[in-house]
Each structure stands twice: as structure tokens, then as C-alpha cells.
Amino acid sequence: MPRAIISPSVLASDFGKLSSECQRMMDGGAEWLHMDVMDGHFVPNITMGPPILQCVHKGVPGIFMDCHMMVSDPEKWVDDVAKAGGGLYCFHYEATKDPLALVKQIRSAGMKAGIAISPDTPSNVITDEIGNAVDMILVMTVHPGRGGQKFIEGCVPKVSELRARFPQQNIEVDGGVGPKTVDVCANAGSNVIVAGTAIFGAEDPEGVIQQLKASVET
Ligand code: DX5
Ligand code: ZN
Numbered sequence: 001m002p003r004a005i006i007s008p009s010v011l012a013s014d015f016g017k018l019s020s021e022c023q024r025m026m027d028g029g030a031e032w033l034h035m036d037v038m039d040g041h042f043v044p045n046i047t048m049g050p051p052i053l054q055c056v057h058k059g060v061p062g063i064f065m066d067c068h069m070m071v072s073d074p075e076k077w078v079d080d081v082a083k084a085g086g087g088l089y090c091f092h093y094e095a096t097k098d099p100l101a102l103v104k105q106i107r108s109a110g111m112k113a114g115i116a117i118s119p120d121t122p123s124n125v126i127t128d129e130i131g132n133a134v135d136m137i138l139v140m141t142v143h144p145g146r147g148g149q150k151f152i153e154g155c156v157p158k159v160s161e162l163r164a165r166f167p168q169q170n171i172e173v174d175g176g177v178g179p180k181t182v183d184v185c186a187n188a189g190s191n192v193i194v195a196g197t198a199i200f201g202a203e204d205p206e207g208v209i210q211q212l213k214a215s216v217e218t
Contacts, residue, residue, distance in 0.1 A: 057085030090114030142175025151176030163189025
């Protein structure tokens, strides 16, 4: 399995001090920062866009922004997110007609590419071609749209199925993941763990990052 990566979701952080929250996560051992971009159309909420990503990128040297694009027309934001310093651009399968073309566009803009599937989307929409073309597959374990929701265990078999087909691929889980639910994800084969509430809501966020990492590594 590829190496363990912890990607704290800043959706659960204090947006008023976003850069210092990101820095704190990196100092605590987080490799990536998960940036939830919502457009009020693909999902009902609006969160942050390229101008905020750019400020964080400038304010936090060395940050790797794992941009989860919960947007309609993901093709439209590739250049802006790349210019803002995005490291990985993860679009939703449900939002695009031509995933392969979009992967090419993302790569040409200088970012890594990810594809996300929502809880109601089966894993077999990830064809061998698209699964091998991306840098990461994201299996949502809540319905996209807001943080702090309950982990949907029924999504876990999709992780196992995708891990069997793509042994070297990064497989991320996102939504309701924390110390209580990470083991089932890691055992199924996920190596990239997103956690928002479980990290930012904890008394010892750095301790939770280490705990999550240890669960994936063992
Ligand atoms: C949900 C987002 C998630 C979410 C994770 O739409 O994509 O990244 O914020 O937050 P928790 O860990 O609180 O479920
Ligand atoms: Zn997310």
C-alpha cells in the first residue's frame, strides 16, 4: 500500500486564522491540508475559493493543498486553483462528463489529479483507465456538503474493491473519519485520511494526527 498521508480538513478550523491553523497542522505532522471548495450549486453550501487558497499558500510555506472541488463544472476552476497554488485538484465524478479530459487539463496546469465518488455512486464508475490516470481516488464516507456528519460504513466496501484493483494508487477517505472509524478504512486499504472535526475538535489535535497515522501504518 502507498505511504500513509494525513490530510486535515480545514473546514472544521477557525477560518479567521486559517493560515496559522494550517501551519499548526503541518507542525503536528500533517503532510497535506484538505481544502473543501464548495460552490453553492453542486452542494448547497459555499466555503472558500481560489483567492483564499492563494492567501493560505502564500502564508504557509511548503503547504500541499489537497483541493476537494465540490463544484459543478470543475473544468472551469482548474487554472484559478493552479495559480492559487493548489497541489492536487480532486473533482467529483458526478460533476463532469469527461473525466479523462479533465485529468489532462489538471496535469497541464501543473497539479496532481484526483477523482471523488459520493456515497451513492458505485465504485465501478472508476474504470481501469480513469483509475490509473489519476493520482488519487477519493471515496466519500459522508454526503458532500458539510463537516461533522456521521461516517457511512456502507461506503467502506468500495475502498476494498478499489484497493484490489489499484494496489499502488492513493485512496482517500473523507467524512466522519476519526480515531473510532479510521481502522475500518485503513484495513480496507485507504492510505490518505481526511479528518476535520476529529482533529480540530480535539483537545490535542497533534495527538490525533499521530494516532491516525499510526492506524494506517500498522
Ligand atoms: C464534506 C467535506 C469533508 C468534511 C470532513 O463535504 O468534504 O472534507 O469537511 O469533515 P469531518 O471530518 O468533520 O466529517
Ligand atoms: Zn472534503
